[in-house]
Amino acid sequence: MTPIEDLYAIVPAGGAGTRLWPMSRRSRPKFLLDLVGTGRTLLQGTIDRLLPLTGADRVVVVTGLDHLGAVAEQLPEVSAANLVAEPSPRDSMAAIGLAAAILQERHGSVLVASFAADHVVPDVEGFSAAVRHAAVAARAGYVTTIGITPTAPSTAFGYIRSGAPLEPAEGGPTARVVAEFVEKPDAETAAGYLAAGDVAWNAGMFVVRTDVLLGHLERLQPPLAAGLREIAAVWDTGDRGEVLARVWPTLTRIAIDHAIAEPVAATGGVAVVPGAFTWDDVGDWASLADLVPADAEGVRRIGADAGVVAVDSPGVFVSADRPVAVVGIPDAVVVLTDDALLVTTAAHAQRVKAAVDVLKERGRADLT
């Protein structure tokens, strides 16, 4: 597989993954964990998937200062110059925009592709093909997203509704203009989307030229664009610390979806290419359980196999360092760590956040 010659990857590595408590914590966020049991963390898996498309010197990881050490340790192949540390979290537009601005400062306008550090994509070939396809539309000037072909009427993801096909030279006809981005739907709406057939899951994957991205940002979020430009200009100089300390805290907190994707889509500037590969954002334990194959007795498990007995409990998911018996709870989710235990079911996995909120209220910062 040959790299895409003008492509840089940007990997924003942030977010705690609260719904994967007790395994993920603020101090031990989801992207630093080997949740699926592949032997590689989600961050490492993301980089493994990108390196064949870019080469090691064209991957930039943006993460919080708190996690810079762990990220550097997990990614020895990424040079220190390509690890961008944010002094504090200011949402995805600042993170991705800063990386794009630094790259444009260093190399002139280049193609960038942004992928979250904590998603799972087992089909590397399908993923690579979609990125190559997206690069064509991105070179033509579109903010280009990869829309995952839905396999179920999920209510856990946002959707992308596609419009007219692009020209063949721009990656059409399977690349299309994005008609609109829609929020996570209810079950009925999701079923309607799937039946209509013109929608894809929004996996937050963007491929775009830095001049296009930063141009939209100048127009739509001028103060944020100016701040990022000021920081990027001194990033590789001795003034970085001073400028970062002064400017970073002033940057607008906004997600790239709201800052760029939605408004640009409204004026026909966003394209979508189909991503017909398995993808998951591992948003909660139910989602993770779906990624883990069941053993001969129908038990799904990550971590060491200490023995699971499931009685009248089809579909259980367990992570524990000792034998676990689950009796009479179908789709039970049992996650034991050194300092906490979670017991829930796949259907309630989204509510784990509520339990973490209670721990926070009780002042148990050590556990959250």
Place this chain on the structure above:
Amino acid sequence: MTPIEDLYAIVPAGGAGTRLWPMSRRSRPKFLLDLVGTGRTLLQGTIDRLLPLTGADRVVVVTGLDHLGAVAEQLPEVSAANLVAEPSPRDSMAAIGLAAAILQERHGSVLVASFAADHVVPDVEGFSAAVRHAAVAARAGYVTTIGITPTAPSTAFGYIRSGAPLEPAEGGPTARVVAEFVEKPDAETAAGYLAAGDVAWNAGMFVVRTDVLLGHLERLQPPLAAGLREIAAVWDTGDRGEVLARVWPTLTRIAIDHAIAEPVAATGGVAVVPGAFTWDDVGDWASLADLVPADAEGVRRIGADAGVVAVDSPGVFVSADRPVAVVGIPDAVVVLTDDALLVTTAAHAQRVKAAVDVLKERGRADLT
């Protein structure tokens, strides 16, 4: 409270309590555990309840050789002569019959009262009153049982149906002849029993003269009676070991209910006195959970309070050494020990035995 002068207590301490796995094990049976969190084990609680009725020198505990050391350690007030060790388990008739035969050998015919070592009776006064009442009927020659006044149509207990009242001199009229013992009913039958009002729960509590008990045994189980008589005759001599080794393995395995209570009831020889006190055989985790008061957040817990968060999970019961979050599982039962974890619900508590059976099949004797 004055002791009942001619009464000896017999406490058969056997049974693993499989349904209370993973806390109870063959090596750590239920009666040796402080399951309710009172600071006393179930065995100690049983003896505490009996001592005021008998004094320390009139309590005999029958247990397996394997547990003799632990029993002696837990009961410093019971003399070694009153700890009867069975070489192997041969069911309740042999255990209780041996103790009765030894006592008759030592003291001539006496009144004995037999109570399992692993039940919970919080109301010591009510219990004592019932035993005193039962002693009257027992002295008159009845095998006398204490029938627990039902508080719900339980399907977990056997029932005692009462017949005609006894004479006042024999403890009547609230003491009655037992019409029949009935097995654990289904829910509908149990509801019918409760409506009819002439039934009580069979708690396996018997008060009887040793000459009456052993007389019934001679008639109904002659070989077993002969074996027990032979062992008892040499119990306090140097021949105990030899005779026990030779005779004990030949004894009929039968429960006292089948050997004595049911056939003697059929000919009008069993009486029942009402036991209007709270009683529980702590047969499973649901039963234990019912004995534990809920905290302000509706959580029931035994052991250290490491913090329980219950989200959409009313009625949870937890025993764990670390914080536990239960999300979306009403009446969840979560029991974490050093080497195992059980997750079930109150409604499935009886099925825990099935999980233990699977562990046995897998050769995990260390866990069962």
